[in-house]
Amino acid sequence: MNAQRLEAIRDRLHKLRLHALLITFLPHIRYLTGFSGTNGLCLILPRKQFFLTDGRYTTQAREEVRGFQILIAKKSLGEEAKKRGVLPSGARIGFEVEHMNVAELQNWKTLYPRMRFVPTRTVVEALCAVKDESEIDLIRRAVSISDDVFRKILDVLRPGISEMDVAAEIIYLHRKLGAEADAFEPIVASGFRGALPHARATGKSIKRGEMVTLDFGCRYRGYHSDLTRTVAVGKPTDRARRMYRIVREAQQRAVDSARSGMAAKDLDAVARKHITRAGFGRWFPHSLGHGLGIQVHEAPRVSASSKDVLKSGNVITIEPGVYVPSVGGVRIEDDVVIRNGFCEILNAASKELVVL
């Protein structure tokens, strides 16, 4: 698997006439080497590949890294690479333009004044976007943990509990059920706060009759889940029911349409048209979804302006929402695998409006 990924990268290096690819972005390092620590560097050359880290990670690197020669740096990782002479002099070295900051690039150029540093885009991302079945199984496992958390959270959601206490339960349950980490800070937005699409949980107590949007996910062996449901705590208003119905229909239409070969922007349009026809178009201010995998947001883009075409093996979220200021909001999100002719929903949580 590792070997296939390296081969695909080497094909790209060859096409881009590069002598090496420099990778410092941690999710990519984990994808390629298995290393899960927080300081590392990969150098991929036509016939060799090196992984560098610092002394804190000596043992962990030996345990985790497969298929790379491991070098432990005394000073900076770049200086160690130079000292070891792993790069041919005067080489053209590709770097990841979206993942290296300007200061790092300046440091590399100072360290290697005779090298040519060539910006690359999406070399590793293009590989990551198309998952093999073993990767989909890891995402399925992450999603299944979040599904279990959602079921258990329904027992906790009662009038009087604060949003922050609900978030604490989500985080706790994720770990207890085997997640490495949360994918992001859980969103718990109740009542009027549901109008904030990315609301953090606050000390606000949940009141009877309020809708509550829960958006949460976890990481399992490097792969993420990302699940949203809006539930009613006590009897919801007719307006809330109507908002829910429209979002649910829009979400279902998108799920029914998603398949390989479809332009991602056309999938966004399926949901957006339905919401717009119902008169809520201006209250759906974000994209329909995003790729999901070693990052919570990765390729393909699933928005009105996306140029991506969905491919078999993409894993994406489908998550339309409507948010009416001072009133509240509804969002429903599934994680799906794009297949030939259909998409496969990875989560099990029902989309019927749950009234607690």
Next chain:
Amino acid sequence: MNAQRLEAIRDRLHKLRLHALLITFLPHIRYLTGFSGTNGLCLILPRKQFFLTDGRYTTQAREEVRGFQILIAKKSLGEEAKKRGVLPSGARIGFEVEHMNVAELQNWKTLYPRMRFVPTRTVVEALCAVKDESEIDLIRRAVSISDDVFRKILDVLRPGISEMDVAAEIIYLHRKLGAEADAFEPIVASGFRGALPHARATGKSIKRGEMVTLDFGCRYRGYHSDLTRTVAVGKPTDRARRMYRIVREAQQRAVDSARSGMAAKDLDAVARKHITRAGFGRWFPHSLGHGLGIQVHEAPRVSASSKDVLKSGNVITIEPGVYVPSVGGVRIEDDVVIRNGFCEILNAASKELVVL
């Protein structure tokens, strides 16, 4: 407070002959504006200051942002800034070289072909490194939450519990006690795994007689805590006791020496010399500590190669450790405020070896 920070930045802009400073780094945005969301941009000009975000954050920006004109972007934040004409044409615009990636800078240059983008370093960092008493109070609050968590965790640490379950309790307790988030993934390293300075918690069960290193922290209203203790679950070996004693002595010597005006590298040397004399020098592979505040690692640097001089109002960690491969490790970490002539320890947790 906000106004003072802006004034200090404008002084620097003037000295650097810049017409504006562009800030995209989220902790700096929160420091300057109060905004705690995940997409934003500040532009600070000599007489005006703008905050830009996207439609998801309209309500949140109005609630949180003070002292900045708020602009909600339809497309990218950069395009919105251009559309609104907030930057004078041909301006020299400073950007944060350590916080902007190469792709972002390319986008800005494409968007504003006539502007001059000038790399800046540490403009905001230099302000953040020296805390006022209101900031120190927020760190104190974060540290106090972690102190309470440590006390409660001692009731949970028993032979048979897994490292991951201990981490889950830490995370849960942080939230229940009012933290916004964990500062980082808690480290729970028991027995031989204590030899990994940055070990993640694993499914390993804690055994009687093992030392367990706990390193954890939280965020409270944007400010962080970072606390480490190594405790013994059951009677420790003589070797473990000796390692503990040496680290504790080294840590205490550093705490006793820390004061404003001292070179940070000299503080590192105080602890390092003690550990080296005891024969463990090669097993102390990391710096003595780091600045702590709106980031978990910020200025000043507290390492053997640091060029920083400690200032009154700096908040730093003091955390020597020794790690013997296949045997185990000990680390002890306090969070302290640098004062004139001494340092003030913010945490209350004892440094006596706790034997459970």
